[in-house]
Amino acid sequence: MTGGASHGPLGAALRLVLPVALALLAGGALLAAVGVDPLAYYAHVVRRGMLTWLGLQETLTRMAPLLVLGASLIVAFRAGVWNLGVDGQFLLAAVTVAAAAPLLAEHLPGGLMLAAGFVLAAAVGAAWSLVPALLKAYRQVNEIITTLMMTFLGVGLANTLVKLAFRDPGTTVAQTRTLAVEDRLPRLFDTIVTGGLPIALVVVVVVHLLVTRTAWGMRLRVVGASPKAALHAGLAVPGLTVAAFAVSGGLAGAAAAIEVLGVRGLVQADWNPAYGLTVIPFVFLARFNGFAVIAFTFLFSMLSIGGESASRRFGVPHYYILVLVGLLLVFLALVDYLGERRRKAAA
Amino acid sequence: MPASDAGASVSRDAAAAPVVALRSITRRFPGVLANDRVDLALVPGRVHVLLGENGAGKSTLIAILAGLQQPDAGEILVDGRPVAIASPRRALDLGIGTVFQHEMLVPTLSVVENLALGGGPWWRRCRRDAAAVRYRAVAAPLGILIDPDRLVGDLSLGERQQVEIVRALWRGGRILVLDEPTSMLAPDEIGALGRLLGRLRERGTAILLVTHKLDEAYALGDEVSVLRGGRLVGRIEPEELARLDRDAAVARIVRAMFEETGAGDPIVAAEGGRAARRRPPAPDAPDVLRVEGLSVAGPDGRRVVEGVSFAVRAGEIFGIAGVDGNGQKPLLEAIAGQRPASGRVWLDGEEIGGLAVPARHRRGLRYVTDDRLGEGTIAQAPVAEALVLKRIGEAPFWRSGIVRPAAIEAHAADAIDRFDIRVPGPGTPVGRLSGGNIQKVLLARELHGRAKVILYNKPTYGLDLNNIRQTRGRIRDGADAGMAVVVVSTDLDELVSLCGRIGVMSRGRLVGIVDTDDGDGDRDGGGARARIGQLMIGMPVR
Numbered sequence: 001m002t003g004g005a006s007h008g009p010l011g012a013a014l015r016l017v018l019p020v021a022l023a024l025l026a027g028g029a030l031l032a033a034v035g036v037d038p039l040a041y042y043a044h045v046v047r048r049g050m051l052t053w054l055g056l057q058e059t060l061t062r063m064a065p066l067l068v069l070g071a072s073l074i075v076a077f078r079a080g081v082w083n084l085g086v087d088g089q090f091l092l093a094a095v096t097v098a099a100a101a102p103l104l105a106e107h108l109p110g111g112l113m114l115a116a117g118f119v120l121a122a123a124v125g126a127a128w129s130l131v132p133a134l135l136k137a138y139r140q141v142n143e144i145i146t147t148l149m150m151t152f153l154g155v156g157l158a159n160t161l162v163k164l165a166f167r168d169p170g171t172t173v174a175q176t177r178t179l180a181v182e183d184r185l186p187r188l189f190d191t192i193v194t195g196g197l198p199i200a201l202v203v204v205v206v207v208h209l210l211v212t213r214t215a216w217g218m219r220l221r222v223v224g225a226s227p228k229a230a231l232h233a234g235l236a237v238p239g240l241t242v243a244a245f246a247v248s249g250g251l252a253g254a255a256a257a258i259e260v261l262g263v264r265g266l267v268q269a270d271w272n273p274a275y276g277l278t279v280i281p282f283v284f285l286a287r288f289n290g291f292a293v294i295a296f297t298f299l300f301s302m303l304s305i306g307g308e309s310a311s312r313r314f315g316v317p318h319y320y321i322l323v324l325v326g327l328l329l330v331f332l333a334l335v336d337y338l339g340e341r342r343r344k345a346a347a
Numbered sequence: 348m349p350a351s352d353a354g355a356s357v358s359r360d361a362a363a364a365p366v367v368a369l370r371s372i373t374r375r376f377p378g379v380l381a382n383d384r385v386d387l388a389l390v391p392g393r394v395h396v397l398l399g400e401n402g403a404g405k406s407t408l409i410a411i412l413a414g415l416q417q418p419d420a421g422e423i424l425v426d427g428r429p430v431a432i433a434s435p436r437r438a439l440d441l442g443i444g445t446v447f448q449h450e451m452l453v454p455t456l457s458v459v460e461n462l463a464l465g466g467g468p469w470w471r472r473c474r475r476d477a478a479a480v481r482y483r484a485v486a487a488p489l490g491i492l493i494d495p496d497r498l499v500g501d502l503s504l505g506e507r508q509q510v511e512i513v514r515a516l517w518r519g520g521r522i523l524v525l526d527e528p529t530s531m532l533a534p535d536e537i538g539a540l541g542r543l544l545g546r547l548r549e550r551g552t553a554i555l556l557v558t559h560k561l562d563e564a565y566a567l568g569d570e571v572s573v574l575r576g577g578r579l580v581g582r583i584e585p586e587e588l589a590r591l592d593r594d595a596a597v598a599r600i601v602r603a604m605f606e607e608t609g610a611g612d613p614i615v616a617a618e619g620g621r622a623a624r625r626r627p628p629a630p631d632a633p634d635v636l637r638v639e640g641l642s643v644a645g646p647d648g649r650r651v652v653e654g655v656s657f658a659v660r661a662g663e664i665f666g667i668a669g670v671d672g673n674g675q676k677p678l679l680e681a682i683a684g685q686r687p688a689s690g691r692v693w694l695d696g697e698e699i700g701g702l703a704v705p706a707r708h709r710r711g712l713r714y715v716t717d718d719r720l721g722e723g724t725i726a727q728a729p730v731a732e733a734l735v736l737k738r739i740g741e742a743p744f745w746r747s748g749i750v751r752p753a754a755i756e757a758h759a760a761d762a763i764d765r766f767d768i769r770v771p772g773p774g775t776p777v778g779r780l781s782g783g784n785i786q787k788v789l790l791a792r793e794l795h796g797r798a799k800v801i802l803y804n805k806p807t808y809g810l811d812l813n814n815i816r817q818t819r820g821r822i823r824d825g826a827d828a829g830m831a832v833v834v835v836s837t838d839l840d841e842l843v844s845l846c847g848r849i850g851v852m853s854r855g856r857l858v859g860i861v862d863t864d865d866g867d868g869d870r871d872g873g874g875a876r877a878r879i880g881q882l883m884i885g886m887p888v889r
Contacts, residue, residue, distance in 0.1 A: 219739055233705075
């Protein structure tokens with residue numbers, strides 16, 4: 001329940017560097033096998049993902065919603081609530097805020113409109129987590145199943161809404177009305193990075209501190225670690241479960257607001273980036289630590305931005321990046337496991 | 348040992364040499380000594396009953412015999428030769444078949460298909476016809492007449508158990524281990540099981556029957572061993588058991604189960620003097636804890652605690668005896684506020700029945716649970732956090748909801764010092780501590796501050812002698828300091844040595860309260876023990 005590993009900084013660094021090296025090696029072998037120079041490919045990915053000014057900005061932009069989804073999962077997982085339905089919560093919130101923002105913009109000044117958009121998105125995300133939350137809290141129904149089912153429903157409902165109720169009558173493709181660029185989240189200085197990034201960073205850090213430094217966070221962790229011990233200590237287990245769900249769902253909604261209000265300005269039918277599922281393994285590898293989530297999210301965003309560019313240059317489909325990420329996860333878990341075994345053997 | 352003891356219709360042609368002998372078997376788990384130098388012998392044609400409460404170490408012993416766990420020390424002899432039962436397969440090869448408490452059959456397969464499972468290499472088809480022949484060869488002599496083509500899911504619980512017994516003997520088993528075989532059976536099925544065991548006995552099978560029911564021990568057993576806290580504390584030889592009639596035998600088993608610890612519990616003997624010196628609370632001491640008509644509903648809606656009333660005065664240690672699972676734990680949980688209950692509870696004259704756990708804790712009502720690692724603490728949590736687990740959000744450990752690590756650490760350092768908790772540091776996870784030290788963490792937490800009432804559930808279960816002594820010392824010190832103490836225990840010696848009055852629980856009711864001071868001045872509690880034993884098994888008390 002303490003999170004972070006309890007060994008020296010050197011061991012921690014090794015635990016991170018070794019799997020990355022192994023993943024690059026294995027991925028490189030794959031590239032070589034299909035006739036692509038792995039060194040050139042990697043160099044391009046890294047350069048395009050973070051060493052060029054534009055690439056870095058794109059990477060940072062991609063990070064923002066992922067970070068907030070990471071925060072959402074930290075809250076849930078620490079409370080022992082396996083909210084695997086963040087994508088449904090995200091998408092419904094995205095559709096709602098995309099439909100509402102242009103309307104709100106007609107009546108509210110900029111800052112207020114954006115704030116209202118965030119509140120609305122968070123409320124929708126939280127509401128969509130309510131059914132699994134109540135079932136888990138009061139009927140002990142497995143939330144993994146219910147949240148996945150609610151995502152299934154949520155994605156379908158979001159699509160239906162875009163195609164019917166929220167559809168922009170002025171276009172032929174099924175999509176919501178577009179939020180004017182000047183009404184979106186302000187950009188930072190002269191970059192394409194929006195205010196979503198600082199918001200997201202603050203959210204992750206605040207959530208991290210909330211969980212590790214406050215009484216509420218401790219209660220959450222106790223419930224997550226042992227509901228029996230929580231009951232013994234007199235904690236209101238059902239209430240905390242519902243609260244963890246609500247915060248998690250609300251943050252998933254906020255992530256959608258960052259993406260829609262900051263970057264996209266609209267939602268098209270059948271759009272489903274499945275960010276939540278992408279983030280889940282990183283949150284686990286980060287051991288629910290907010291700062292580690294920031295690092296992993298940056299790494300993934302960099303790879304995916306660089307990979308998209310490399311796919312045009314080298315003809316390697318950008319799905320290859322997912323292969324690389326998959327390899328990285330396997331090696332991270334493997335190194336972690338071996339390290340744990342060594343630690344146990346030493347003890 | 349003479350092979351000709353009377354009574355039993357047992358073929359004793361095979362000499363009474365044990366087919367399996369456990370010697371000084373010891374098995375440790377984090378925090379618990381599950382088996383402590385246990386000796387046990389199984390003789391062909393005899394039913395050896397192993398009696399013990401939940402948590403006495405019976406399941407561990409079965410797991411060792413079944414090859415599921417390895418002892419940390421001691422040796423197992425089969426046919427006089429030391430063996431290592433490294434796997435369940437090895438156990439079967441040695442002829443040891445086990446019928447576990449939880450069913451191990453596939454309900455959607457037929458009887459014979461279940462039996463054929465695992466019979467050969469995985470790539471080979473199950474030979475159902477051969478299995479059916481084998482089934483008749485094994486089952487018929489035992490009087491088991493279940494159609495081998497019936498689905499297991501359609502069988503009654505008793506029939507399923509018969510199939511499990513056939514399976515245990517499938518590969519020529521000579522030793523049958525039965526874990527709580529009657530717990531799920533209807534009365535007539537228990538009779539059938541008894542007859543089946545009789546036939547097995549005649550055929551020279553050595554049987555280990557594990558149970559916590561006294562009457563079964565008499566009805567089915569040839570000899571009895573009693574396990575408590577991982578140690579073998581009582582033993583009735585077959586000759587002795589065969590001599591006794593029913594009542595005498597049950598009384599003897601009660602004695603073995605609850606009293607016969609002279610050798611096993613040196614602490615009580617050593618402490619006899621101190622126990623006697625503990626003066627009874629002043630007669631005019633106020634009732635600190637009063638419970639009236641407390642009832643608790645179990646998960647299925649049936650009442651697990653029914654109309655319990657008692658009061659405990661300042662400075663008094665009130666014991667609650669009873670066979671495990673008769674409502675003691677839910678009663679304590681209800682008083683602590685962990686479980687919804689009807690009835691009323693007063694603390695120092697204030698009714699607290701409506702308060703939640705933290706409020707009761709703040710008012711001085713403390714509960715030391717018996718599930719130390721699973722419920723009392725969190726294995727991964729540092730000791731320092733475990734010590735404030737019931738005070739989350741309270742000053743000085745949290746201010747405005749923000750944690751004060753320094754205050755928690757200082758508190759932990761103080762508790763570690765005062766309670767002599769052996770731990771590398773306050774940041775060490777509780778799960779790495781020994782059972783005795785985990786108990787000290789709980790004691791430090793519950794005794795901290797102004798404690799007025801302390802509820803102990805099996806406070807010394809699973810501890811080593813030194814920690815038992817220390818824990819009992821803490822319990823007495825608390826009472827001496829004017830707290831009202833309630834101790835639930837299944838160890839009568841412990842209760843007699845600690846308590847002035849002992850209530851007995853049976854089927855959720857407080858069926859009687861016995862004064863341990865029987866007037867002869869020695870406070871050995873001899874008369875009290877007998878009365879408690881009778882109350883526990885539902886006999887009328889004079």
